[in-house]
Amino acid sequence: MKVRSLKKDKVNVVTLGCSKNLVDSEVLMGQLRANEFEVAHESDKDDSNIIIVNTCGFIDNAKQESIDTILRYAEAKESGQIDKLYVTGCLSQRYKDSLEEEIPQVDAYFGTLELPQLLKKLEADYKHELIGERLLTTPSHYAYFKIAEGCNRPCSFCAIPLMRGKHVDRPIEDLVREAKRLASMGTKELVLIAQDLTYYGLQHYGERKLADLLRNLSDVDGIEWIRMQYAYPSQFPMEVFDVMNERENICKYLDMPLQHISDNMLKTMRRGISKRRTIELVDQIRQRVPDIALRTTLIAGHPGETDQDFQELYDWVEETRFDRLGIFTYSHEDNTHSFTLEDSVPEEVKQERADAIMELQQGISVELNEEKIGKIYKVLFDRKESGYFVGRTQYDSPEVDNEVLVPADNTYVRLGDFANVKITDASDFDLYGEVVA
Numbered sequence: 001m002k003v004r005s006l007k008k009d010k011v012n013v014v015t016l017g018c019s020k021n022l023v024d025s026e027v028l029m030g031q032l033r034a035n036e037f038e039v040a041h042e043s044d045k046d047d048s049n050i051i052i053v054n055t056c057g058f059i060d061n062a063k064q065e066s067i068d069t070i071l072r073y074a075e076a077k078e079s080g081q082i083d084k085l086y087v088t089g090c091l092s093q094r095y096k097d098s099l100e101e102e103i104p105q106v107d108a109y110f111g112t113l114e115l116p117q118l119l120k121k122l123e124a125d126y127k128h129e130l131i132g133e134r135l136l137t138t139p140s141h142y143a144y145f146k147i148a149e150g151c152n153r154p155c156s157f158c159a160i161p162l163m164r165g166k167h168v169d170r171p172i173e174d175l176v177r178e179a180k181r182l183a184s185m186g187t188k189e190l191v192l193i194a195q196d197l198t199y200y201g202l203q204h205y206g207e208r209k210l211a212d213l214l215r216n217l218s219d220v221d222g223i224e225w226i227r228m229q230y231a232y233p234s235q236f237p238m239e240v241f242d243v244m245n246e247r248e249n250i251c252k253y254l255d256m257p258l259q260h261i262s263d264n265m266l267k268t269m270r271r272g273i274s275k276r277r278t279i280e281l282v283d284q285i286r287q288r289v290p291d292i293a294l295r296t297t298l299i300a301g302h303p304g305e306t307d308q309d310f311q312e313l314y315d316w317v318e319e320t321r322f323d324r325l326g327i328f329t330y331s332h333e334d335n336t337h338s339f340t341l342e343d344s345v346p347e348e349v350k351q352e353r354a355d356a357i358m359e360l361q362q363g364i365s366v367e368l369n370e371e372k373i374g375k376i377y378k379v380l381f382d383r384k385e386s387g388y389f390v391g392r393t394q395y396d397s398p399e400v401d402n403e404v405l406v407p408a409d410n411t412y413v414r415l416g417d418f419a420n421v422k423i424t425d426a427s428d429f430d431l432y433g434e435v436v437a
Helices: 019-034 060-078 090-102 115-121 160-164 172-184 210-218 239-246 263-268 275-288 307-320 347-370
Strands: 010-015 038-041 050-055 084-089 142-146 189-193 225-228 250-255 293-300 324-329 376-385 388-392 403-407 418-426 430-436
Touching: 010 019, 019 038, 019 050, 019 084, 019 115, 019 142, 019 189, 050 060, 050 090, 060 084, 060 090, 084 090, 084 115, 090 160, 142 172, 172 210, 210 225, 210 239, 239 250, 239 275, 263 275, 263 307, 275 293, 275 307, 293 307, 293 347, 307 347, 324 347, 347 418, 376 403, 376 430, 403 418
Parallel strands: 010 038, 010 050, 050 084, 142 189, 189 225, 225 250, 250 293, 293 324, 403 430
Antiparallel strands: 376 388, 376 418, 388 403, 418 430
C-alpha cells in the first residue's frame, strides 16, 4: 500500500507597490519563518503551494497590476498548481467587498493592519516578541526603515489615508532596537520611510521628533548612511538640517514630494502650503545644507490644471533645478476630494505635460552629472550587472535615483562595501568612474 507523504507548506510572498509595502512583506515573512514556514519572496520556482499577494491600490496603473497579479494566481489555483491564495495590502483594504465578489477564488482578503488575522488563517501565531524584526528582501547592506504608519494630511488627490489610516508613530526606542538588530546583520544604510516623515513624533510624543530620531539612529554602531524619503513640506522641522550638518552618517539627501507650484493647484490639492512658502523652503534648505541633493515628485493634469498652471510648473522646475525628480499623471481616485471634481484634463494632455517635465529634467540631470566629472565620491556598491559594479553616492536612494558604474574587467569591489570613486564620465541618469585609493 502506498502512503502519501505530507508535503510541507511553502509560502511565496509577492509584493507590489512601494517600499512601505515591501517592509510589510518583510515583517510578514519574519513572522512566517518564526512559525517554521518555508517562505520565499517573489520566487520564480513553482514549488510554493501557498501564495500571498501584498497589493498596491495607490493609482490606476498600480491597481491594475495588483488585479492582474491576483487573477494570474487565481487561475493557478483553479488549475491545481497552488493550494491556497491570500491577498493583503492596500487594494485589499480599499476594495475588499468588491474583490471578494469579483475574484472569489481567493481564500481570504486582509487589510493593511490585519497581519495577526492573516497569520491566524495560516494557523500561525503572531509573535509579539518579534515586533521590529523582519526577513530582508533587499541586499543585506541596506534596508527600508518604516518609522510610522498612516497619514493625517488632507491632500485632495490621495487615497492613502483610506488605505493606511491615521498617522501612528513607532517609538524611538523601538526604532533604535530595530536599527541595532539590522546593523548586527550587516546593514549599513537605513532608508527612512513613512507616509509622512515630517509628522513624526506628533502622535506619540505631542511634538515633532524627527531630528531626535535621527540623532539616536546616528549613534547606532555600524550604520554608515541614513537617508530620508517622503517628507511633507508643510511645517517642516528645520532642525533636521542641523543634525544633517552635525552627523556624517546622515546623508545630505531629502525626498520631499511637492506635487505642484501654482497657488491655484496647491490650493485645489489642499497641500497647506503656498508657492511663495515652497520657494522659500527650498531656498532655506539649500542655504542650510549647500550640497544637499533634493528629490521631488510632481503631478501633471490634476482637475483644474490650466495651461498657465502647467507653464508655471515647468518654469519653476527649470529654475529650481532639482537633483532628482519624478512625475505622475493624475489618477482620479474614488472617495478622495478630487474625485468630486471633473477630471478635466484629457489623458493625452496629462501625458504630454509629464513627458515635457521629464525631458526638461533629463537635460538638468545631464548638466548636474557632468559637473561631477573629475570629483571623488564615496560609493556604496549594490550589485554587479552587465560588466559593471553598480553603486550609489550618498545623494542617491536605491532603485529610484542615479547610479555609479565602475567597469568590472579590471577592478574588483565587494558588494555591500564602500569605495572611493573618481567620476570619469556622465550621462543623463548615470555616472561612470574608477575606484581610487
